[in-house]
Amino acid sequence: MPKEKVAVITGASRGIGKSIALALAAQGATIVAMDMDQAATDAVVAELQAAGTTALAVVGNVTVTADVERMIEAAVAAFGRVDILVNNAGITRDGLIMRMKDEDWDAVLSVNLKGAFLCSRAAFKVMSKQRYGRIINIASVVGQMGNAGQANYCASKAGLMGLTKSNAREMAKRNVTVNAVAPGFIATAMTDALPEKVREELAAQIPLERLGSAEDIANAVTFLASEASAYITGHVLSVNGGMYM
Numbered sequence: 001m002p003k004e005k006v007a008v009i010t011g012a013s014r015g016i017g018k019s020i021a022l023a024l025a026a027q028g029a030t031i032v033a034m035d036m037d038q039a040a041t042d043a044v045v046a047e048l049q050a051a052g053t054t055a056l057a058v059v060g061n062v063t064v065t066a067d068v069e070r071m072i073e074a075a076v077a078a079f080g081r082v083d084i085l086v087n088n089a090g091i092t093r094d095g096l097i098m099r100m101k102d103e104d105w106d107a108v109l110s111v112n113l114k115g116a117f118l119c120s121r122a123a124f125k126v127m128s129k130q131r132y133g134r135i136i137n138i139a140s141v142v143g144q145m146g147n148a149g150q151a152n153y154c155a156s157k158a159g160l161m162g163l164t165k166s167n168a169r170e171m172a173k174r175n176v177t178v179n180a181v182a183p184g185f186i187a188t189a190m191t192d193a194l195p196e197k198v199r200e201e202l203a204a205q206i207p208l209e210r211l212g213s214a215e216d217i218a219n220a221v222t223f224l225a226s227e228a229s230a231y232i233t234g235h236v237l238s239v240n241g242g243m244y245m
């Protein structure tokens, strides 16, 4: 259990990131919630504090090195350490490849992949000295199987799985584990944007016959952040209702 551990979660103001923050807090972790959306991040932190959790909001952009370093510095200044990093911030800019704009490619690769690199590098400086850390990257089933219309997103999530394995090898000698969770289709703002018919078609392809919930992902992250997963590193944990196996 991550009791008295300090967890930094990016993209924590809503959706899966917020569920992860609530789930780790329920296990006793102190939460640093990072997001670009100030009002929503402050609201999550207020909710956590009202429930008795020690929590801090950091507003910033995961693609900006100075913001990421400020986030880790704020965690260390407030709580003295960083035990858990969840790289959850992510975006989509979907489109067929022939029409995909350069800026849509760059934006998705920058948030989903470079953001995770910058946060991992900054957190590892602290974790390395502590000789303890858990880094969990939120990938996607489409990074494993591909998806027409999401070349940028699929490439970013496949890249994130490569980053997970490389960092797992590099950080292991400092007792830092690095794993990924690959969600299937999860009911959040990202999938609410899809037409009802598309969501029904998606659910029909899933052996467990439903979209996942943000809590399904948070449960997997809680396990990977806990002492119970100490001997697991470089793993991609599918949480997809059997959609891809």
Ligand code: NAI
Binding pocket: 010, 011, 012, 013, 014, 015, 016, 017, 034, 035, 036, 037, 060, 061, 062, 063, 087, 088, 089, 090, 091, 111, 115, 138, 139, 140, 141, 182, 183, 184, 185, 186, 187, 188, 189, 190, 191
């Ligand atoms: P969401 O769009 O509800 O939340 C994403 C959060 O990240 C937002 O609060 C947003 O403000 C923040 N964010 C975006 N760009 C940022 C940046 N540059 N710096 C800091 N924060 C930033 O998305 P959702 O559905 O909760 O997804 C969370 C993660 O799970 C993403 O990495 C997504 O790719 C992944 N995922 C989601 C699936 C789904 O079906 N919803 C399926 C598979 C993976």
